[in-house]
Amino acid sequence: MTYRAVGTDTSGRPIRMSPVFTDWWDLYVDRLGFVPTITQGGWMGDLAAALSSTTHDGDALDLRVWDRTQNQVQAMVREARALGAAAWLRDQRHGGFTDPHVHLVPGRWAHPSASALRQWDACRNGRDGLASNGPDYHPYPLATTPPKDDLMAAADDILKAIDAQTKAINAHTDKRVAELKNRIDISRNRIREVLGSKTSKLDANDRAILEAILADDDA
Numbered sequence: 001m002t003y004r005a006v007g008t009d010t011s012g013r014p015i016r017m018s019p020v021f022t023d024w025w026d027l028y029v030d031r032l033g034f035v036p037t038i039t040q041g042g043w044m045g046d047l048a049a050a051l052s053s054t055t056h057d058g059d060a061l062d063l064r065v066w067d068r069t070q071n072q073v074q075a076m077v078r079e080a081r082a083l084g085a086a087a088w089l090r091d092q093r094h095g096g097f098t099d100p101h102v103h104l105v106p107g108r109w110a111h112p113s114a115s116a117l118r119q120w121d122a123c124r125n126g127r128d129g130l131a132s133n134g135p136d137y138h139p140y141p142l143a144t145t146p147p148k149d150d151l152m153a154a155a156d157d158i159l160k161a162i163d164a165q166t167k168a169i170n171a172h173t174d175k176r177v178a179e180l181k182n183r184i185d186i187s188r189n190r191i192r193e194v195l196g197s198k199t200s201k202l203d204a205n206d207r208a209i210l211e212a213i214l215a216d217d218d219a
């Protein structure tokens with residue numbers, strides 16, 4: 001999986017995300033109405049915080065909470081889950097973290113590490129995603145996948161409408177073309193009949209010319 005750095009975290013380390021997770025982040029920020037401070041991104045390898053273990057070896061985020069209100073912190077957890085990412089407020093009580101933060105990992109729709117995916121599955125199963133495997137301590141449901149964002153949904157609807165219109169226009173055009181062809185055929189046959197009845201009155205030379213023209217018309 002390729003990832004890209006989208007900036008630096010609060011410790012000056014690169015914030016790395018896969019493209020799908022980068023798009024997701026934009027949607028998440030839109031839903032929140034504010035931009036959470038990222039204290040740790042994904043694909044950290046040896047740069048990862050010790051307590052993070054391998055959960056930050058793929059797409060994952062830690063978000064600062066001390067610069068947010070209680071409501072905003074709850075929204076960070078709730079909206080992440082609504083958009084298909086497991087999230088918990090980690091602190092001293094939950095995970096032994098001295099620097100409280102929202103730990104967030106996407107599901108199979110993005111590129112979490114194996115251990116992050118186990119946490120995501122734990123969240124789906126109503127667990128807290130910690131080694132002790134306690135019950136989930138947030139009330140918010142976790143969606144399997146992010147919903148399509150509004151813009152994409154609108155674009156899809158427009159494309160469908162255009163497709164339906166194009167089909168209707170094509171069907172109508174085909175019908176009109178067939179009608180016109182039929183009328184042309186009728187007209188041509190009548191012209192030929194009229195002309196044919198006149199050939200007997202022509203001299204040999206003119207008849208030959210007319211027959212050549214009628215023959216040409218058949219070509």
Ligand SMILES: [Zn+2]
Pocket residue numbers: 040052055056060061062102103104
């Ligand atoms: Zn984390």
